[in-house]
Amino acid sequence: MTIRLTDLGKAVLETEYAVRGPIVARAGELEKHGREIIYCNIGNPQSLGQKALTWNRQILALCEYPALLDLAPGTFPTDVVETAKAILAGTRHGLGAYSESRGVRFIREAVAEFILERDHIGVDPDAIFLTDGASKGVQTILRLLLSGPQDGIMVPIPQYPLYSATITLYEGRMVPYYLDEANGWKLSRPMLEASLAQAKAEGTRVKAICVINPGNPTGAVLDEANIAMVIDFAKAHGLSILADEVYQENIYLPGDEFVSFAKVLHQVEAKEVSLFSFHSCSKGFLGECGVRGGYFEYRHVPEDVAAQILKLQSVSLCANLAGQVATYAMVRPPKPGMPSHARYAAEKGAILETLKQRAILLAEGLNRIEGISCNEIAGAMYAFPSITLPAGRTDFDYAMALLEATGICVVPGSGFGQAEGTAHFRTTILPPTDKIQKVVDALGEFHRNFR
Amino acid sequence: MTIRLTDLGKAVLETEYAVRGPIVARAGELEKHGREIIYCNIGNPQSLGQKALTWNRQILALCEYPALLDLAPGTFPTDVVETAKAILAGTRHGLGAYSESRGVRFIREAVAEFILERDHIGVDPDAIFLTDGASKGVQTILRLLLSGPQDGIMVPIPQYPLYSATITLYEGRMVPYYLDEANGWKLSRPMLEASLAQAKAEGTRVKAICVINPGNPTGAVLDEANIAMVIDFAKAHGLSILADEVYQENIYLPGDEFVSFAKVLHQVEAKEVSLFSFHSCSKGFLGECGVRGGYFEYRHVPEDVAAQILKLQSVSLCANLAGQVATYAMVRPPKPGMPSHARYAAEKGAILETLKQRAILLAEGLNRIEGISCNEIAGAMYAFPSITLPAGRTDFDYAMALLEATGICVVPGSGFGQAEGTAHFRTTILPPTDKIQKVVDALGEFHRNFR
Structure with a gap:
């Protein structure tokens, strides 16, 4: 053959x-x-x-088949109807047309507001890309960063194998840094420094560090000090950061809370550190893996590089629209007082x-x-x-x-x-x-x- | 930064x-x-x-929110209800779970039947992969084929720029072959031979030829003889074929008909030529671009290579489930006599x-x-x-x-x-x-x- x-x-x-x-x-x-x-x-x-959340699926059903508004009046709570109408208006052409390469702007604006509420920091909707799950976003950014066989990306060990697989596929080098099992799988600065030093000694040009928080497969949750340490490390060595934050809703211990890299980056004013953060509809309490929805947002990325990201994304046209809608449903849950809130x-x-x-x-x-x-x-x-x-x-x-x-x-x-x-x-x-x-x-x- | x-x-x-x-x-x-x-x-x-086809969207709405079966009884035609139930049973877990990497088997079986009806030839459902639109499938196969910077892929000129973009991104060489504008943009054997000879002279290891039929951007429709010529050319030179057939329903001239590469490959018994064929929900009369649904099927691919395709696909987990459902709706339209057929x-x-x-x-x-x-x-x-x-x-x-x-x-x-x-x-x-x-x-x- x-x-x-x-x-x-x-x-x-x-x-x-x-x-x-x-x-x-x-x-x-x-x-x-x-x-x-x-x-x-x-x-x-x-x-x-x-089970899927009713909120998500009611919105998706209405957006897929808006005629239901007339055919089955009263079937959907009024807040679902209003939300679906707003999304459809936002898409301008419904779920059957390609959106902009970045994704529907109306939905990106909702993501920006979600981040603002979560972190109390603003973000430009044009620095947000809606993606087919977080994986596709990670792959786009790794593709962007890896410019040749000597380029390396720091990846935690243990890691989620999307990282190793994609780095191999793009012919870069995986630079492992070990998480400290004896210390609840936390990151430590000496371990980061040791990993980087060894990579440099081997001739690797290290471009970025990936962090998965909460950790996959470790389940560790990073606190603010730990995140600030990673940012300081990245700053000291000129690395970009990929923050895989798809488990941000999955925090189980009393007293723990999710802190985003974006928020800490803002607090420590590390304006030279480029950050890419990833989120997904597949995890958290939604568990909508099949919908392939998610987004990434970036900070401190020069305009000419941002244009390259847009170009890469445009070759794939756009993320699937149902996934974009599910992302909207994720970042805009019903508020207290709305008919769907209790459920x-x-x-x-x-x-x-x-x-x-x-x-x-x-x-x-x-x-x-x-x-x-x-x-x-x-x-x-x-x-x-x-x-x-x-x-x-x-x-x-x-x-x-x-x-x-x-x-x-x-x-x-x-x-x-x-x-x-x-x-x-x-x-x-x-x-x-x-x-x-x-x-x-x-x-x-x-x-x-x-x- | x-x-x-x-x-x-x-x-x-x-x-x-x-x-x-x-x-x-x-x-x-x-x-x-x-x-x-x-x-x-x-x-x-x-x-x-x-407008989107009602059949598609009714099925999608029911699959997204199956509770509608009880909440809005009588709203959907019985054939839509039965189809949605069959799809949901086929997915086993609904639209919120990752499917197998190849896509839901029940849907791949329907695609196999569609090809059987169209071409009168069988296909193994495990040689079909459901993809996020045809583009993702093309990118997977080009990634598979391009093993180094000396590898080349023959691409028609004019071409759809997905091909040039992806070949560049994977650092292969685009080997252009010209379509004959004076002759209705048809392919000619001498032009193919000339293109290949020149590539070889430049040290390019040509791996495959892409054909877009009906043509994008040319609109040309290939007849059986033209397709057989391409297959013979591929056979003579040990090339694989990528057949981009996403416009197979878009044929406008009386007397013209769509003939698939798979069908002609079977007729001429070119068992040594590996073929990858692509189809999509985005074109034809569906125009469901936003859903990102499609599939590729392959023939004459050795098992060890097929395992590599499965591995590549598994890194991306699976195609979005709404797109998979839309693919089912595409390959299984309502038959005469069914309630939805007339509409x-x-x-x-x-x-x-x-x-x-x-x-x-x-x-x-x-x-x-x-x-x-x-x-x-x-x-x-x-x-x-x-x-x-x-x-x-x-x-x-x-x-x-x-x-x-x-x-x-x-x-x-x-x-x-x-x-x-x-x-x-x-x-x-x-x-x-x-x-x-x-x-x-x-x-x-x-x-x-x-x-």
């Missing part, structure tokens, strides 16, 4: 994405043969029974409460198993426990054997990166609460046998 | 996408200042008043009839202008007339001056490529019929003055 494996490039061949790798493929096969699989490999809440608050509260319970249940359960040790799950949707393995066995072996023995599908720690000599796996906290206990019990039994 | 233009790579800087380039940016400015702009730069039918047929017929009228009106009108010459518009959605220019003026100058003088926004031929010494522009045929005459009149007057 005219296309052969040997013709493909190194970049393609070396790209890895463990979240949907061979273990997940094997799970699919087992499922085809009638096996019950508990998919803990991917943060896909609605596949495990989480929205109840749905949101129930989901977040459930996630919190599961985070506690799972971490406690894992820690009761001898040979498994798990940090508190402070945020996001995952546990990344450390496991002790018999000599000669890898965490890949472990995850595959776990799948075969129990039907539980997790991702080996090697897919995210881990300190030399350690082994982990990542599991989501998403199975229904009654199943979490089952998962923990099955894991415990499996782990004893595997050792 | 930590990101500067001088840090960006050649690939990013050199990428060009004229369909949304500086002339369109200028149009946006003029519009902000109250000027009426007629956007003829992009195939975006619903932005120019084309669907009427809406479809009216749109296609209108497009046909506009294609004739526009080509005839352009040909009446002295100094403008336009081939018959046999298919797709564009005219690409040749224009004579005063010495020293470019087609970019022409398009910019046209915009300033008349508010008509077209794209200069240089954005698509054209034979040395010729000048063109691309305009869509999409403005409402009463505006087409105005466009032609305004163009005529402008052209006389510009000369």
Whole structure:
């Protein structure tokens, strides 16, 4: 055949994405043969029974088929009707036309107001791009930053493999910096400096540092001081920052709160540090993964570079309009006093409460198993426990054997990166609460046998 | 700032996408200042008043918010209700969960049946990938094929600039082959051979040939013999084929019909030629550009390469689910006898009839202008007339001056490529019929003055 494996490039061949790798493929096969699989490999809440928020879906339905306003009067709350009408007017041509490359301006203005309310700082709607989920935004910015094979991007270890996969695909260098497992997976300045120094010694031109906050897969939540430290580090070394903040609503410990990089950047007045921040409809309490909605916003980016971002985005025309609408619904929830507010608050509260319970249940359960040790799950949707393995066995072996023995599908720690000599796996906290206990019990039994 | 233009790579800087380039940016400015702009730069039918098909939107609304089945009983025709229920069952988790990386299998099976009915040949649903519009599919396959800076892809001139932009971004070489304007923009074997020979002489390793049928921007429709010639050429030289068939429903001349590359490949039994075919919800009579739905299918691709395609797709998780649903609605229209059939047929017929009228009106009108010459518009959605220019003026100058003088926004031929010494522009045929005459009149007057 005219296309052969040997013709493909190194970049393609070396790209890895463990979240949907061979273990997940094997799970699919087992499922085809009638096996019950508990998919803990991917943060896909609605596949495990989480319901979509009514607010989102009512707005989406009306925007898709505005004739419903006349055909089914009284079916939708008045605030949904008004919101859908406003969005449709904002799009000018409905959901069937390409929008501007950046996304519908009316929706970008709503995102700007959301950020203003959250951070008390303004943002130019033209510095916001609506994207098909956060992943596409991250890929655009990495494409922008990587100018040649000597360019490197600092990525936390463990990391979400979108970063390693995209850097490999764009033929840049991943510069790992380690998160401190013994210290709740926090970042430390010495570890950042050590990582950068080593990269420089290897001839890498480091362009940027990625931070995932709350952390995936670690669940760590950064405080203001930690963020200020990263910004100071970036400033000292002339790096740009990619802040992956898609789990900003997923904070579980009392006293913790989400602080955005944008807010701290503003406070410390680091005007020379370029920042790209990412958000998504897929996580938080919405869990609208299938809609592929999200945005990125940037700060301190010169106009000529901004023009290049716009150009890159324009080749892909625009993000899908349903995703843009879902982004609007995310940043503009019903306010107290509006007809949809009570239902929205109840749905949101129930989901977040459930996630919190599961985070506690799972971490406690894992820690009761001898040979498994798990940090508190402070945020996001995952546990990344450390496991002790018999000599000669890898965490890949472990995850595959776990799948075969129990039907539980997790991702080996090697897919995210881990300190030399350690082994982990990542599991989501998403199975229904009654199943979490089952998962923990099955894991415990499996782990004893595997050792 | 930590990101500067001088840090960006050649690939990013050199990428060009004229369909949304500086002339369109200028149009946006003029519009902000109250000027009426007629956007003829992009195939975006619903932005120019084309209505979405009711079938599509009813299905989408129900899938987004299935509670409507109970809340608004009797609002939707029974076939829409059944279709939406079948799709929802097929997705298993509704529109809010990531699907498999290839897309929902139930929808891929429907695409496979659509191809079977169209071409009378079978296709494996696992060789079909649902994508965010055809563009994303093209980008995935070009990423796969381009393994290094010496790799080249044959692209027609004039071409749709997605190809040139993506090849530049992936640092491959565009190998132009000229379409024969004097012969209705058809492909000719000698022109293909000449192009390939020159590329080889320059040290380019040519991997594939792209064909756009019906042509964008040319509007040419290839017949079976022409397609068989391309396949024979690909076979003789070990090339893969990318068949961009997004305009397959846009055929305007009596006697012409769309013939797929897949069908001819099967007929001539060219089992060594790897083929990638692309389709989209954005064009045809649907014009659902905003939904970002589409698919690609491949033939004669070895399993190890297919695994690489799946891996690349998995990094992006999956195409948006609303787009996947729209793809289902596209490949599974209501059949005669079903409640929605009459309305669907009427809406479809009216749109296609209108497009046909506009294609004739526009080509005839352009040909009446002295100094403008336009081939018959046999298919797709564009005219690409040749224009004579005063010495020293470019087609970019022409398009910019046209915009300033008349508010008509077209794209200069240089954005698509054209034979040395010729000048063109691309305009869509999409403005409402009463505006087409105005466009032609305004163009005529402008052209006389510009000369």
